[in-house]
Amino acid sequence: MKNTFGTSLTVTLFGESHGAEIGAVIDGLAPGIPVDEEFIASQLTLRRPAGRISTARQEADPFRIVSGVFEGRTTGTPMAILIPNADTRSGDYQRGPARPGHADLTAYAKYHGYEDYRGGGHFSGRITAALVAAGAVAIAALRRKGIVIGTHVARCAGIDDAPFTDLSVDLPRLNSLSFAVLDEAKGQAMREAVENAAARCDSVGGILETAITGLPAGVGEPWFDTVESVLSHALFSVPAVKGVEFGSGFAFADMTGSQANDPIRMKDGKPVTTTNNNGGINGGITNGMPVIFRCAVKPTPSIAQEQQTVNPGTGTETTLVINGRHDPAIVHRARVVVDSVTALALCDLLALRFGTDWLAPHND
Amino acid sequence: MKNTFGTSLTVTLFGESHGAEIGAVIDGLAPGIPVDEEFIASQLTLRRPAGRISTARQEADPFRIVSGVFEGRTTGTPMAILIPNADTRSGDYQRGPARPGHADLTAYAKYHGYEDYRGGGHFSGRITAALVAAGAVAIAALRRKGIVIGTHVARCAGIDDAPFTDLSVDLPRLNSLSFAVLDEAKGQAMREAVENAAARCDSVGGILETAITGLPAGVGEPWFDTVESVLSHALFSVPAVKGVEFGSGFAFADMTGSQANDPIRMKDGKPVTTTNNNGGINGGITNGMPVIFRCAVKPTPSIAQEQQTVNPGTGTETTLVINGRHDPAIVHRARVVVDSVTALALCDLLALRFGTDWLAPHND
């Protein structure tokens, strides 16, 4: 499958930056789950650029759910969510030189020049709006069952946020922030660094750290569909994500076994670990502790500096200066996309494990 | 799917550490590919522990291919490879306390106590022998088409190998080493550090870095089946892998767009990038440059120190000292497993893109 993710619960994504509409189809969600359109709208707002550190494109993302919802609840049949592209300004774009760091050349290689090249076409970050709308439904479905996903900007422009180790943090409040950090002073410093990069016609990258609480133990498969495999599969679909690590991740490389192993104790009749270096996953299967992972987000490739490149097709060398609206950072906007694909992947894992009705109200 | 990976080319894995046989079924491989049993045996030898820094378990891994090969070549039908468990010493193992850092507790949660707990059962690293045998067939099939995978121990016990940036390195020679490093002096230092850890009844982790050369541009899908998604899905199935990054990976977090973007030039009539921060992948699709990724490998959890844990089922707290044969490092042995799953995932991506016969000799 190409633009579809999942096995029991699937999401299918379609659309181009400058096409008529983008959208997503979610299938396999349990029937009877309340669908809160305000929450979907608020998630779309978090993804949308806002303020000085984001691009000026300001669409209201007026989504429509055209199927799969009846009297305010999921029916259990496919839910199609559509978002028209209102403010496309096609005149801004022509097939031009390939933008370095973007998919222009690889799309040309794959689609032989037939791709819709305007604004990155199907590769545009714009498409994540549909993913966020779909993810909002999954996030709300999980929350009903006590499964909460929270993500903060753990690092941006060389500045670290406070660590995410203490999960007594209020994840829902974190999730409502437009630039989600645990330490607001650090967030302020990050935003200033982003503005400075913008002033230099440059952009910056960052790291997102995610915690999932409330997942039952015993979810995932030993080989090939480990929780890490399934989540990383989804996460590496988020544009600009170039690294994923679970628990201590790459820091394991410098640890010893006696440091890395999480001691196990009993608490409230259930086994818990006193540290969580394994990020809630052993042998690919959840152990009941919070699942913790981090995603590396590369700097926005669109920068207003002269860059060396070539023209697709003709293969002539040239230079390129990208003008117009562009984000000097996307890590804070990518956050809600990461939460969205995480929620969709978890709903799939849970449906495979416990059946398609597990998330349904009649199973509460 | 649970223990099967892939869409057009699949691999299915079965077996337990102390069961009768372990094995793998590869399906979807093109017909007519020569099957070199000596190469399979040599790959199995690289996976097998050897010397002072590995466990004493020494099985010859006498594999049998019972289907899918006729007159020395693939038939195009499923190839089943079986490896008996000769030296299992079941007496060594009983259901005991859960080993911290292992899958004992998560297997119990998932399988309700019916799992074969002996030696980690289906979660044992032993199972990777079948994966390596299957991968050897895929590695050889790719090599016929000029696609070469090479991996070195980029970091171990806090010591860095020489960087992998210059791919004029002899990958086949690298692949033949039992402890694969680019700088042998660094490799010697790593092995000494591993021995020191072993002397302290401890273990160490590391990082593997992989390069794939010869992949055509235009392979992969924009959403959900990006090359990063498909490879990470496979790589996170390798036991002990807890992080995967492509190109500059987590280092992107501290880079600016002007540093991160790879300038594009023409060379021999094809677009190339003068740097490779994106690791050969843009928008999830290969760009014709070498694909580069790194995997974090956690320290071996089995250590001969007292650890706090609980008994599965009863939930009583206890302590545990793991005796017997155990590796103080597995990063060097995991290398060939990483190459194997990489090769299998690539064969699948190529078959989906170019058809099931692409790897066949009549298409040479």
Next chain:
Amino acid sequence: MKNTFGTSLTVTLFGESHGAEIGAVIDGLAPGIPVDEEFIASQLTLRRPAGRISTARQEADPFRIVSGVFEGRTTGTPMAILIPNADTRSGDYQRGPARPGHADLTAYAKYHGYEDYRGGGHFSGRITAALVAAGAVAIAALRRKGIVIGTHVARCAGIDDAPFTDLSVDLPRLNSLSFAVLDEAKGQAMREAVENAAARCDSVGGILETAITGLPAGVGEPWFDTVESVLSHALFSVPAVKGVEFGSGFAFADMTGSQANDPIRMKDGKPVTTTNNNGGINGGITNGMPVIFRCAVKPTPSIAQEQQTVNPGTGTETTLVINGRHDPAIVHRARVVVDSVTALALCDLLALRFGTDWLAPHND
């Protein structure tokens, strides 16, 4: 997967009879294929009821392709086709007694009462409009490669059409008929029988017979993804199809091996069979002869006679007379749906065999 069909080429279906819009997403189609909106419209017209033997619901099916097409050709990325429900008359429908022969009770069992019950909801034949639009794209893509699908009403209301054995018949002309028969006199008799059934407040069933010409030999898999398996999987998704047979099908039961075996001769340098009892498929794989199959279509369950039934949920027994617009036969309208799912399934099989670009113009 639930409402998605296919592996390399997929189609995802969504919508309800009385929802805002229905639609389909086709993914995995080769780039560069011309998209002929007039042909899509003409296929939709063939599916739509017309004349005295069909329901009075007359929607123009004004579809929109909102993605995946650029400058009149496929881009290679997902194509979403949307059809609004203009003439839904929600007032006609309320949750009433379960209609015998329909999915009302099974939908209630599956979705616990949360389903959109209006007009059959997601189970309505209305949804096939989206499938026909998607199929039209696939039919045209195959025709470019010389692969032609043709279907006639082989039997209806106890009347047989002329046999479909002579494939010198003009399949494209057959495909353009609103009541497709080889012998127009038989077609006239069938239509009269349908009208007679309608006059008795009853409905009739029939058999569709399909021929596929131009398929290369060697497509399909020996076990589980045989051509028969893949096609029947798709065909049994068409509402009212309750039987599928290939070649001589159920007539094989009364044949001997000497009658059933197709003798093989050479013609124009290729092996051909002098009979085609196996319907172009041996061992699940195409042999280069026309693929022939027949689908049994049950009588429309909506009839204006009193029927015994129960109320979903309450479980009280009651009787039901279904009033309003209903088809006394759907076999002639189901024809274009059969062609559509056949084309989509074939595109998938061909993409898996020969790669995603096989249908593309640059491979012509």
Next chain:
Amino acid sequence: MKNTFGTSLTVTLFGESHGAEIGAVIDGLAPGIPVDEEFIASQLTLRRPAGRISTARQEADPFRIVSGVFEGRTTGTPMAILIPNADTRSGDYQRGPARPGHADLTAYAKYHGYEDYRGGGHFSGRITAALVAAGAVAIAALRRKGIVIGTHVARCAGIDDAPFTDLSVDLPRLNSLSFAVLDEAKGQAMREAVENAAARCDSVGGILETAITGLPAGVGEPWFDTVESVLSHALFSVPAVKGVEFGSGFAFADMTGSQANDPIRMKDGKPVTTTNNNGGINGGITNGMPVIFRCAVKPTPSIAQEQQTVNPGTGTETTLVINGRHDPAIVHRARVVVDSVTALALCDLLALRFGTDWLAPHND
């Protein structure tokens, strides 16, 4: 996927007629299910030829379960079942003329001559032994939950068995018969007809009719994964099956809606239908009534009469007389294969609906 069937519960098949071993891997079965090796052996015996109307090949099918079973119960991890090919007599077979009605030519087209042609290779009915062994585990798992599959030879050589309408019949007893008929006098007549065909160097076909009792309502999906779609997908993988119909199937073609619709009444607090023309399935979803289907089985293609054919590769015309051991009928042996794939497909549908543990004893 090629030789793998299923989504949550999968079966992967491998092996060739004259290879070292054939086998199957079942994955996704719930843990804790008792595995009865005697029942597996008895199912293999029913598949094996016996008596005058079957081929003389008499292997004891000494299967080995090498993984996935621990202390007599399923572990929940993949179960690999292996059956060595003891009595292969390779000398009997050489690449000869293509056998009409067999897969010799299609295999040659697909695998370019690299296929193992001996005895039909991977296309041989021999491979169904592995499928039967796998199916036996699934049949037993379903039976624990009150779901029983029973199949009889409904027609053979032009002779009808008694109808299968009265399901008060003792299905377990029927399942134990080597030539399973409801009316033993009809069975005797069938066997005589088969012997007569054999005496004429010919073979006969037949029809198998299957009933499934105890399935809960609400299983299956409205589009693409209807119960009919999933079952027919599996059934058309059984060699020689060329037609599948559910409920009244092709007889629907001559029925009216008032005859075809099944009236609904209440019984013991549950809705039931007073007829079962729809074969227990409405809208692709089970309605709680017995699921009924029929499979057309073509006559064995191997007959000892001269037949016209060609040589693969060279394409020269020739004639062929097939000598040696061959079945004059396989319909009675195919029965247990039909039950096997049915059981595997049902276990998958149930696991997708109710979760992987649904069949486990702790859910009893």
